[in-house]
Amino acid sequence: MLRRASVRVCLGRALRLSSIPPPTSTSSYHSSHLPRTTAFFLSRTMSTFHQEPHKLLVIPGPIEVTDEVLYANAHPSMSHISPDFIPVFGDAIRMTREVLFTQDAQPFLIAGSGTLGWDQVAANLVEPGENALVLNSGYFGDSFADCLRTYGAVVDEIKAPFGGTVPLSEIEAALKSKKYKLVTFTHVDTSTGVLSDARGIAATVRSASPDTLVVADAVCSVASEEIRFDAWGLDVVLTASQKGLGTPPGLSILVASQRAIKTFESRKSPVTSYYASWTKWLPIMQAYESGNAAYFATPPVNLIYAYNASLRQITGATPSLEERFRLHRESSQRVKKEAEQLGFKQLPLDPSIAANGMTALWFPEGLAAADLLPSLAKKDVVVAGGLHKDYKLKYFRIGHMGVSAIDSQRGDIDKVIAALKESLAEAKAKKA
């Protein structure tokens, strides 16, 4: 079986050279031993596949995905240990590293929602009774703390004001007053659109408490916000498939530093989850990456094909990752400026902490969700309401990640802005 796998991999290389852009120079790909898989989705029938007409989905995830990705999700059933599938999985692992600019961190790709990433952190990296510090900037900070406590961590939280972030000085003070096994923060809190300073937080932790692990809940930021895993000194970045990574939901994606893996390996107590246990998953990820199959649980084969297809687009030469981040910033600025000109105020307390992949806006005085969101939906533009118990009826959220942000020819951003203008004018006219 192995020999046959090798033959296919060589075939993959031949196809790759002729049809797929080479990896970028920032890639960890050069150091890997296996070339990327064949362009399985560029098949003879792909050209006839176009996704159904539908309303434009501009919520902060799931996001619009390309026909290529959806077609890969409709791949015929394959054995999870097939020599055709193994390199598709292995390449998805390798390309995940590229997106985060890391050379040797360990990705975990597991069937599950993004939430499963919290369980992975709580069950593998913290032992019962150990301290964890949660930098809480919204709904998802509350939940991560809840998850950590479920597995026995003793959790302290520093709560940011609604729409704000936790000052680095407070993090430093907390780390100097107590020993923490890890610090978590929400890179972009999907509930508020607040962007935390991942680099600054990592630097602060590294300086104040070098042994403390730095864990980024980056569900709503990977591939839409720049993340330099190695350069910034992160230990865990956890995310999901359905946001910046442009894939249907159902895949929990987590990347752990070798330092985090060592922490896991030197646990004194056994891991307290079965499905989220790295004891089970680490050998599986290592096997697939090295070109072999291994079994713990059946991987979500079709979704891995889809994720691979999306990663190929994201890590392809045009646009480069850097350009991709710039395009996200530009689309974000367009939405935010137009919204402000229309009289919407942003939820984040300062422009410097507003996410680039989404925009959270207060409804103007006198207007509420019911005045705007159904009207936008009638114009085939689906945005999201609020998601924070105290304020959820007072603001709404627009997502601008992935193809909607980077492919201006689609006109998604234009459509969002035009619909927002019209719906606002209609709502005001009704109230007048």
Added chain:
Amino acid sequence: MLRRASVRVCLGRALRLSSIPPPTSTSSYHSSHLPRTTAFFLSRTMSTFHQEPHKLLVIPGPIEVTDEVLYANAHPSMSHISPDFIPVFGDAIRMTREVLFTQDAQPFLIAGSGTLGWDQVAANLVEPGENALVLNSGYFGDSFADCLRTYGAVVDEIKAPFGGTVPLSEIEAALKSKKYKLVTFTHVDTSTGVLSDARGIAATVRSASPDTLVVADAVCSVASEEIRFDAWGLDVVLTASQKGLGTPPGLSILVASQRAIKTFESRKSPVTSYYASWTKWLPIMQAYESGNAAYFATPPVNLIYAYNASLRQITGATPSLEERFRLHRESSQRVKKEAEQLGFKQLPLDPSIAANGMTALWFPEGLAAADLLPSLAKKDVVVAGGLHKDYKLKYFRIGHMGVSAIDSQRGDIDKVIAALKESLAEAKAKKA
């Protein structure tokens, strides 16, 4: 938003009456308040979608799936709280009940592999220090026991001989000697093709220890073996999307009796998992079934569309569920008889305990995996090797579930048998 949902649901009813077969009389569907969703996949472009040519996948899961199911998996991105998606999820919950012939058991549909079902049982139904009895008929019994211990259960195992089942008398004796919170068994052990007597086990437990919960690991049996959840008195049936249910992998499907839910609700200690916690998921399932959205983690939207599409085929009028089980038995008998005529011996120790959705066969004397499996693959027939540490090179497994078993026009069973004959002849000729 709710009002809009109602409008869409009414539209769904109108379409349903004209285009979709009525539910079967065994269905729990009559008692539900919402009609099934519109035939979303019977769209204008569906007719042009055909999955890529590929090798016939006849392993015991993932299995071959229909074009309709794959097309649903390629559904455009949708909000997980969209009024269009809510009834798709709700109907998937209702149709899951139909497949198991239950009126009021509670389905859980969660992004994850089948393995996650074990975590759900271990984390929600057993409290640390409580006793669990595992009827172990192979690889998956070992793993379920491992999972239960991870969450603190005190596990006893009754191990069946390889290829056999645990006698009911031994179960009865164990239950009389000790109080068990639950008994688990593997309905069809994918590693051996052994079918346990679910009805007999449930009756034995009910009689010997009425309070003990009966948990069926039915990953490799739901929709290919008859399961009468209510009539047999089962408490948990856990499965996954990629076997008899004919959907790509990535969905953990579990159905719990109201008695199991009560056991969960009267726990003394908190649930020891976050992602697998019914405290989190029960309100979500109840919300979607009643036509409302709720959020804990983003559901695998596309996979729910695909699962819904497959369930519509499975619970449709033709073939009925009863006919579907009969067709599985017939396809199974064809494979088993032809294989025996060719000189293959079945792994299950007695024909009465051989699964109907798969066949496990010892290689004939003098032949091994390398002599047959690559040759079958060359004929575009993908079967599975052994999966049990002591014997894995000595036997192989053929899956015949879902469309391969019930749609004779596809010719899948013919193709498997023909390839097996040819490959065996070639292998014998080489050895001669």
